[in-house]
Amino acid sequence: MIQFITRRMITLVGQVLLVATIVFLMLRLVPGDPARSVLGETASEEQIATMRHKLGIDRPVWEQYVDWLGNAVRGDLGTSIISGRDISSDIASRFGNSAELIVISVVLSLIIAIPLGTIAALKRNQFIDVALSSIAMLGLSLPGFVVGTVLVLLFGLKWRILPQSRFVEFGDDPMAHIKLLILPSITLAIGNAAVILRMMRSSMLEVLRQDYVRTARAKGLNEARVVRAHTLRNAINPVVSLVGLEVATLLGGMVIVEQIFNWPGLSTLLMSGVISRDYPVVQGVVLVIAIVTIIVNVIVDITYALLDPRIRLT
Amino acid sequence: MATVATTSPLAAGSKAAPRQRSQFATVIRKPRVAIPLVVLITLTLVSLFAPLIAPYDYTKMMAQPLLSPGRDHLLGTDDYGRDVLSRLIFAGRVSLGVSIGSVALAAVCGITLGLIAGYFRGWPEFLIMRGMDLLLSFPTIVLAIAMVAFLGPSIRNLIIIIGVIYTPRFVRVVYGSALVLGDADFVNAARVLGASNTRILTTAVLPNVMAPIFVQVSLSLGFAILVESGLSFLGLGAQPPTPSWGNMISSARPFMEMYPHLLIFPSIVIGLTILMLNTLGDGLRDELDPRLRGSR
Numbered sequence: 001m002i003q004f005i006t007r008r009m010i011t012l013v014g015q016v017l018l019v020a021t022i023v024f025l026m027l028r029l030v031p032g033d034p035a036r037s038v039l040g041e042t043a044s045e046e047q048i049a050t051m052r053h054k055l056g057i058d059r060p061v062w063e064q065y066v067d068w069l070g071n072a073v074r075g076d077l078g079t080s081i082i083s084g085r086d087i088s089s090d091i092a093s094r095f096g097n098s099a100e101l102i103v104i105s106v107v108l109s110l111i112i113a114i115p116l117g118t119i120a121a122l123k124r125n126q127f128i129d130v131a132l133s134s135i136a137m138l139g140l141s142l143p144g145f146v147v148g149t150v151l152v153l154l155f156g157l158k159w160r161i162l163p164q165s166r167f168v169e170f171g172d173d174p175m176a177h178i179k180l181l182i183l184p185s186i187t188l189a190i191g192n193a194a195v196i197l198r199m200m201r202s203s204m205l206e207v208l209r210q211d212y213v214r215t216a217r218a219k220g221l222n223e224a225r226v227v228r229a230h231t232l233r234n235a236i237n238p239v240v241s242l243v244g245l246e247v248a249t250l251l252g253g254m255v256i257v258e259q260i261f262n263w264p265g266l267s268t269l270l271m272s273g274v275i276s277r278d279y280p281v282v283q284g285v286v287l288v289i290a291i292v293t294i295i296v297n298v299i300v301d302i303t304y305a306l307l308d309p310r311i312r313l314t
Numbered sequence: 315m316a317t318v319a320t321t322s323p324l325a326a327g328s329k330a331a332p333r334q335r336s337q338f339a340t341v342i343r344k345p346r347v348a349i350p351l352v353v354l355i356t357l358t359l360v361s362l363f364a365p366l367i368a369p370y371d372y373t374k375m376m377a378q379p380l381l382s383p384g385r386d387h388l389l390g391t392d393d394y395g396r397d398v399l400s401r402l403i404f405a406g407r408v409s410l411g412v413s414i415g416s417v418a419l420a421a422v423c424g425i426t427l428g429l430i431a432g433y434f435r436g437w438p439e440f441l442i443m444r445g446m447d448l449l450l451s452f453p454t455i456v457l458a459i460a461m462v463a464f465l466g467p468s469i470r471n472l473i474i475i476i477g478v479i480y481t482p483r484f485v486r487v488v489y490g491s492a493l494v495l496g497d498a499d500f501v502n503a504a505r506v507l508g509a510s511n512t513r514i515l516t517t518a519v520l521p522n523v524m525a526p527i528f529v530q531v532s533l534s535l536g537f538a539i540l541v542e543s544g545l546s547f548l549g550l551g552a553q554p555p556t557p558s559w560g561n562m563i564s565s566a567r568p569f570m571e572m573y574p575h576l577l578i579f580p581s582i583v584i585g586l587t588i589l590m591l592n593t594l595g596d597g598l599r600d601e602l603d604p605r606l607r608g609s610r
Contacts (some may be wrong), residue, residue, distance in 0.1 A: 015447075018448050019448065019451055019452070022448060022452075026460060026461070026464050029461065029464040029465050030464050030465070031465065031466065044546060104329065109533060127409075137589065137592060137593065137596075138589065139583075140408075140592055141536070141585055141588040141589035141591075141592050142581075142584075142585045142588070143540050143543055143544060143547075143584060143585075143588070144544070145543075145544060145547045145560070145563065145564075146563065146581045146584060146585060149563060149567060149570070149581075150577070150581065151579060153570050153571065153574065153577065157570070157571040158571070246453075248450075248451075248453040248454070249453065249454070250452050251453040251456060252453035252455030252456050253455070255455055255456060255459060255548075256455065256544055256547065256548065259548060270456075270459065271459075271548065273463070274459060274462070274463040274550065275549075279462070279463070279464070282460055282463045282464075283460075286452070286456055286460045288459075289452075289456050290451055290452050290453075290456070293451055293452070293453055294451050295452075
């Protein structure tokens, strides 16, 4: 097991370095001169030169790269070229809000999807299975921004049950904070729950076909015990690895959901960076989100190996 | 539909073609494949012939803004007094056009790279597969937003960006099959007979990976619409006054409490299109590939 974890850690470092390289190279995608692109056509030569210096592109590429990577490793992502603020601390102050949203929606979607997926599999092709599978298909097909906008319209504007007021820190007013959290986390959870439900259903069906389940039934165990003791544990493994993949989807969905609900997380920073062409800010946020994705996947791999000893050997 | 148009020339003329054609002929008659296919073809035709079908000019401002659905304007008018139905029809050109274009790009790049990686092995395999892993380590939308930020928003850039993002899915599908098929007896036989690598790849390997490619095309089209409309919703896709389903929803938001029709109609169209693509993908997978039946 320790060997497995060590090996996974080494690939993690390699992946992070490569991702950082890609994010560095993104600035090269800007057509023409990035400094001119930030400042617009009317900027003077002098302003352009200052901006080129700010962006660091007045130096040779290799020097920029080594500098950027070195600083990033030490947690320094540079300063915003628009506001002059320190990017790392801006990210740090918003990171918690985004993490809160993601964690709650993962938990929410698991609570919804695992029991319902199990029920759908046990009642295969009966009314409840068809109904649940159709709802899951619908949840999979409706984009987050449609679901979110409709929820705001219904709960926020029409019925005024959960009005979308100004953001409140948990410490200042826990109840108000939780009220604000409900709609965005449901919006994020719906798509994720749909994917997990489908996976849980098919994985459960797969396990129910196995010989040892037939043996368990044949020796007279009641159905509840067969499900609890023999199938759930085995059926849940693929779901664990799916959750890892889904976190990437959630981090993407988060960007849109935070915009709809004015949730002050990473994506508000990302979007303001995109709109004002604050390239270092965009690079910083994208790097952090990519690293989180990689780390979550490593954690999931390790959890998976702990749950299923067969994985460690391969 | 375009999915067939992009891929069928590759399958044509192959040894396996007659068998596959009959397989597709049976599959296409199944209701869960036929129904979504008909809906999607209709949507595509409507967008294609938008100027003939749309009742009004999608940029023309009518006398009255924010009209509710009625006889003159079936789906009402928006905040600039433009006909919502006409805008929805023209928006389909952007939304469907971008997703078809980007998935076609992803399929062509992905199939080529996947075949090279799985068939030739060695260092091309290493470079291609690690490169794809790297692309997959970014969340889709975040990568798309970042690339729009650096490249700038335009329809052409959207197609390239979404195409690049979805390439790894096709690479993986093709790579796995090419790996197995590269050592199959009939491929070795073709090699012994002196067939060139290109010939082996196009006539022996490719026809055998068409089924999973069709499934992937269908599912990816759905995701591509999701990404395109998401980016447009954030203001990073098609730029006004060009309508797209995503930017119609975001511009409806300030008025949605009083005029919910502005929000509802584009939402239904997006939801229906993606639902049909997903149903088609599921149906194709179950029918074409019995090994995967019931999975996911």
